[in-house]
Amino acid sequence: MKNLFFALVLLPFFGSCQQLKSDPNKTTENSENKRSYSVVKTDAEWQQILSPLAYRVLRKAATERPFTGPLNDNKKEGTYVCAGCKIPLYSSAHKYDSGSGWPSFDRGEDKNLEYDVDYKIGYARTELKCANCGGHLGHMFNDGPRATTGKRHCINSAALAFIPAEDE
Ligand SMILES: [Zn+2]
Numbered sequence: 590m591k592n593l594f595f596a597l598v599l600l601p602f603f604g605s606c607q608q609l610k611s612d613p614n615k616t617t618e619n620s621e622n623k624r625s626y627s628v629v630k631t632d633a634e635w636q637q638i639l640s641p642l643a644y645r646v647l648r649k650a651a652t653e654r655p656f657t658g659p660l661n662d663n664k665k666e667g668t669y670v671c672a673g674c675k676i677p678l679y680s681s682a683h684k685y686d687s688g689s690g691w692p693s694f695d696r697g698e699d700k701n702l703e704y705d706v707d708y709k710i711g712y713a714r715t716e717l718k719c720a721n722c723g724g725h726l727g728h729m730f731n732d733g734p735r736a737t738t739g740k741r742h743c744i745n746s747a748a749l750a751f752i753p754a755e756d757e
Contacts, residue, residue, distance in 0.1 A: 627674075647748050650716075652745060667754045668754075669681070670752060676698075676701050678749065679692075691744060693733075695739075701720050703723070
């Protein structure tokens with residue numbers, strides 16, 4: 590009886606595992622998480638160095654409430670770096686007031702940004718991530734300033750840290 594149980598219940602699992610292994614090119618949802626970044630930390634390590642809100646935004650792709658982030662209204666000259674790994678992402682020269690309630694830029698440091706797609710709210714949006722640590726930053730939309738790039742990088746304040754120009 591035990592053998593019959595084994596054959597009927599467990600074998601199909603072995604069979605399906607085998608199938609996955611035999612197809613190395615198969616892309617699964619998890620393949621995204623396997624992308625290698627220069628800065629890699631465990632969830633526990635991120636939680637130690639980030640504020641609870643920054644952790645939820647950067648590592649769990651949460652969105653802060655609009656008009657709550659300290660950098661939304663910041664008009665000082667300087668550089669916006671990733672709150673997780675401190676790599677430069679945006680310049681104050683490209684920040685503008687979009688009225689959205691989130692820090693908005695018409696362009697970023699392209700070499701340090703990763704453009705991804707998410708379907709979280711039912712349709713495709715361009716997700717912006719830090720290319721150095723994989724942290725979620727926000728989204729990019731096509732309703733930015735027409736006079737420049739036409740792009741709006743809508744970024745969570747909690748995903749950024751600001752370095753004033755006089756400190757650089
Ligand atoms: Zn980063």
